[in-house]
Amino acid sequence: MLNRQGRPTSITPLADEPAVAGAAGSERPPASAAGPAAAAPGTRRTFTGNRALAQEEPLLFEIGRPEVTGVDIEEPEPFELRLGGLERKAPIGLPGLSEPETMRHFVRLSQANYGIDTGLFPLGSCTMKHNARLNERMARLPGFADIHPLQPVSTVQGALELMSELARYLTTLTGMPAVALQPKAGAHGELLGMMAIKAAIAARGEGETRTTVLVPDSAHGTNPATAALLGFKVKPVPAREDGWVHLADVKPLLGPDVAAIMLTNPNTCGLFEPRAAEIAEVIHAAGGYFYCDGANFNAIVGKARPGDLGVDAMHINLHKTFSTPHGGGGPGAGPVVLSERLAAFAPVPFVRREGDGFRLVEDAGSPDAVGRITAFHGQMGMFVRALAYMLSHGSDGMRQASEDAVLNANYVRACLSDLMSLPFGDKPCMHEVLFDDSWLKETGVTTLDFAKAMIDEGYHPMTMYFPLVVHGAMLVEPTESESKASLDLFVATLRDLAMAARRGEAERFTGAPYLAPRRRLDETRAARQPVLRWTPPAPIPAQQAE
Numbered sequence: 001m002l003n004r005q006g007r008p009t010s011i012t013p014l015a016d017e018p019a020v021a022g023a024a025g026s027e028r029p030p031a032s033a034a035g036p037a038a039a040a041p042g043t044r045r046t047f048t049g050n051r052a053l054a055q056e057e058p059l060l061f062e063i064g065r066p067e068v069t070g071v072d073i074e075e076p077e078p079f080e081l082r083l084g085g086l087e088r089k090a091p092i093g094l095p096g097l098s099e100p101e102t103m104r105h106f107v108r109l110s111q112a113n114y115g116i117d118t119g120l121f122p123l124g125s126c127t128m129k130h131n132a133r134l135n136e137r138m139a140r141l142p143g144f145a146d147i148h149p150l151q152p153v154s155t156v157q158g159a160l161e162l163m164s165e166l167a168r169y170l171t172t173l174t175g176m177p178a179v180a181l182q183p184k185a186g187a188h189g190e191l192l193g194m195m196a197i198k199a200a201i202a203a204r205g206e207g208e209t210r211t212t213v214l215v216p217d218s219a220h221g222t223n224p225a226t227a228a229l230l231g232f233k234v235k236p237v238p239a240r241e242d243g244w245v246h247l248a249d250v251k252p253l254l255g256p257d258v259a260a261i262m263l264t265n266p267n268t269c270g271l272f273e274p275r276a277a278e279i280a281e282v283i284h285a286a287g288g289y290f291y292c293d294g295a296n297f298n299a300i301v302g303k304a305r306p307g308d309l310g311v312d313a314m315h316i317n318l319h320k321t322f323s324t325p326h327g328g329g330g331p332g333a334g335p336v337v338l339s340e341r342l343a344a345f346a347p348v349p350f351v352r353r354e355g356d357g358f359r360l361v362e363d364a365g366s367p368d369a370v371g372r373i374t375a376f377h378g379q380m381g382m383f384v385r386a387l388a389y390m391l392s393h394g395s396d397g398m399r400q401a402s403e404d405a406v407l408n409a410n411y412v413r414a415c416l417s418d419l420m421s422l423p424f425g426d427k428p429c430m431h432e433v434l435f436d437d438s439w440l441k442e443t444g445v446t447t448l449d450f451a452k453a454m455i456d457e458g459y460h461p462m463t464m465y466f467p468l469v470v471h472g473a474m475l476v477e478p479t480e481s482e483s484k485a486s487l488d489l490f491v492a493t494l495r496d497l498a499m500a501a502r503r504g505e506a507e508r509f510t511g512a513p514y515l516a517p518r519r520r521l522d523e524t525r526a527a528r529q530p531v532l533r534w535t536p537p538a539p540i541p542a543q544q545a546e
């Protein structure tokens with residue numbers, strides 16, 4: 001096999017190196033005692049545990065010493081204790097480091113993160129796009145960054161104007177009359193949107209009877225979870241071979257018990273739902289509401305308006321569609337746009353322009369409204385970044401971003417379709433392309449193995465095993481941020497991997513990643529039984545230490 005410089009590479013598993021399986025990844029592979037000479041290139045252990053310049057970084061508690069500090073703190077003046085005997089009797093024992101050690105510790109930790117600033121991040125359904133530094137600059141302006149939500153309204157007029165302007169952009173782009181900015185993520189937005197629907201139904205006096213929510217099988221797990229959390233019964237709309245939700249499958253489920261349908265559009269299979277408007281019609285005719293999961297709005301900004309498709313409520317993930325960092329990089333923000341019928345149920349507080357200024361409305365004016373869903377107004381820093389993104393792109397730029405996101409996904413689809421299988425045939429996708437694992441049959445390689453081998457190549461894996469309606473799903477979302485050169489290298493890498501899998505080089509995959517500081521971790525155990533507390537290692541018994 002050839003690498004991208006055209007030199008042969010040899011990646012073979014190291015027989016004596018077991019995969020490290022540890023909760024929360026706190027176990028480091030031990031430094032080799034026998035010396036690295038026998039190991040295959042690329043897989044051998046090093047004395048330090050470092051992988052070239054990818055450096056291991058122990059916990060602060062492991063390297064810090066209580067007697068060391070990076071700062072000089074003066075002895076306090078003599079003072080009288082006022083703690084009534086509750087003061088600490090022994091030293092606090094916090095670990096200290098010198099200034100350079102402190103710097104190295106945190107810089108190395110920051111380098112352990114893979115982010116969109118490091119490389120292509122093809123995680124489908126997540127829209128990991130470039131977050132321009134201009135947005136960061138704006139978010140750090142003291143007029144936005146250093147204010148407090150309890151300041152008098154007269155002193156934060158600029159911040160309120162920004163929220164009002166963001167609301168205007170969101171309602172314009174979606175064709176919806178109202179927006180609630182407060183929700184702190186997509187899932188929180190779903191909760192608010194469904195709370196508004198529940199409140200509207202209760203106000204109609206149908207709270208006792210309309211208790212069912214329809215959710216297609218392909219939905220993100222947050223959709224049924226949201227409905228269930230609010231006490232709704234979830235009825236699945238079965239998946240079809242073509243990846244679309246069909247009117248014929250929705251109609252028989254409709255009745256006086258149905259409160260809403262939660263439909264994702266573009267959907268999690270990477271496809272636009274062509275019957276969305278018709279589905280809206282039949283759900284409305286049956287007395288229900290149309291909740292749209294708008295997490296994939298990035299594919300259609302400036303091209304289609306959810307309001308025109310009959311949507312009643314839709315959350316927008318600012319952190320997906322309008323840049324703003326997410327994942328390890330920052331919090332999300334999930335504003336919800338609402339139709340005329342639901343606007344009266346919006347939460348407080350919201351911003352209203354009055355005369356020359358802006359006011360915070362704290363009273364919804366209706367006893368049926370959902371009230372307050374967060375302490376204050378939502379993620380102000382994300383509002384600033386999102387509006388900066390919108391203003392710097394302009395309406396034509398936002399439309400082009402959507403077009404390029406779709407073009408990039410289709411480029412990846414076309415470049416790989418001869419090697420990897422597409423579950424929904426050759427139809428064009430939106431901003432993400434979904435492969436299944438039928439092409440891996442009889443190779444001994446699974447979707448997980450393939451994803452792990454991508455790590456050896458320096459790529460964050462795509463989304464795996466989601467959506468659930470496709471076996472061994474691999475959901476690739478390049479976003480509009482990637483250049484053709486970047487996509488070409490990504491495609492060439494996936495082609496190289498795909499051909500290796502087809503040639504029967506299963507060992508390149510089944511033990512991967514070989515080159516990462518950590519091999520395969522027990523991710524389930526790490527999530528279920530996270531080790532959140534450091535305990536000092538037990539002292540080594542005397543005869544063993546010798």
Ligand SMILES: *Cc1c(COP(=O)(O)O)cnc(C)c1O
Binds near residue numbers: 186264293295
């Ligand atoms: C990301 C996503 C969500 C949830 O959004 P969060 O901001 O992560 O809470 C819901 N639905 C879909 C389709 C998504 O992609």
